[in-house]
Amino acid sequence: MVGDDLPLVGVLSEPDPDKNSAPDTAVILLNSGVIHRVGSCRLSVTLARNLSERAGLATFRFDFSGIGDSEARRGTLTAAQAAVEEVQEVMDHLNQWKQFDRFILYGLCSGAFASYRTALCDGRVIGTVQLDGYCYQTWKSSILHYAPRILSPSRWVQFVLRKLGLVKFKKGAEVSGIEERYFEVPNFAGYPPRQEVTKGLRELNERGLSMLYVFFGNEYYKYQDQFEDCFKPVVFGDNLTVIHHPHATHILSEPEERKAVVESISDWAQDLIKHTQQPDRNGSETGHRVSLSASNEAPN
Secondary structure (H helix, E strand, O other): OOOOOEEEEEEOOOOHHOOOOOOOOOEEEEOOOOOOOOHHHHHHHHHHHHHHHHHOOOEEOOOOOOOOOOOOOOOOOOOHHHHHHHHHHHHHHHHHOOOOOOOEEEEEOOHHHHHHHHHHHHOOOOEEEOOEEEEEOOOOHHHHHHHHHHHHHHHEEEEHHHHHHHHOOOHHHHHHHOHHHHOOOOOOOHHHHHHHHHHHHHHHOOOOOOOEEEOOOOOOOOOOOOHHHHHOOOOOOHEEEEEEEEEOOOOOOOOOHHHHHHHHHHHHHHHHHHHOOOOOOOOOOOOOOEEEEEEOOOOO
């Protein structure tokens, strides 16, 4: 146990010493919504081990306060603000404990948003991996979204039947049997203004942050280049990699799609390390001591 009050619980996974590609760098895996640090369909566990074995990188996956094994903390911060503070606490702790001073942040949906916000305010972050991160509709995505619906006779029939009360519309919770509070899907209405995200991405790009965005098949992201079209004012160059898996679900429940995404993340991280290797370890200022509970890699 590290810390006395309301510790955060995390799991550290380290590569074999002879396969460690970056002793100064760690990948931090963040929760998505209220899902435990194992991740949806064990995605975080699979990714952590793949990054360790395939890319030679240490990983730390932990539960935000109030999620999984981490007790809730009281305070005046919003959930978004608290997430950034806790990620920074984890970075401080890993620096003190294992001397990591460079970090790659990974997250799915709300975890992606936390990765983005933390990168904005902490220069120790050299890369972010965001699955279904911030993106907005473009004129092309709107056409691709609405045209098939407008031109589909069966959809018009279903629309009329629902209006007449002859067919009941079922929500995802009713179809899947999963409680609705565990659903987390992209929601443009809950996003910050596009101009704000554009400004943030420009700052990160000018800083040289490496960004990997992975988008799945959903109602909002419709084609490969939508992210770049959405944020045209930002000239990303080599800092940006975008992957689109149109046939994958938001939680990557398909084994083959999950395997492909995990391997592409590991390959991207390995390439990032090759291009950002430092000849010597540079010391970094550490903040206040973290309240964390960390253990070595375990089955969960």
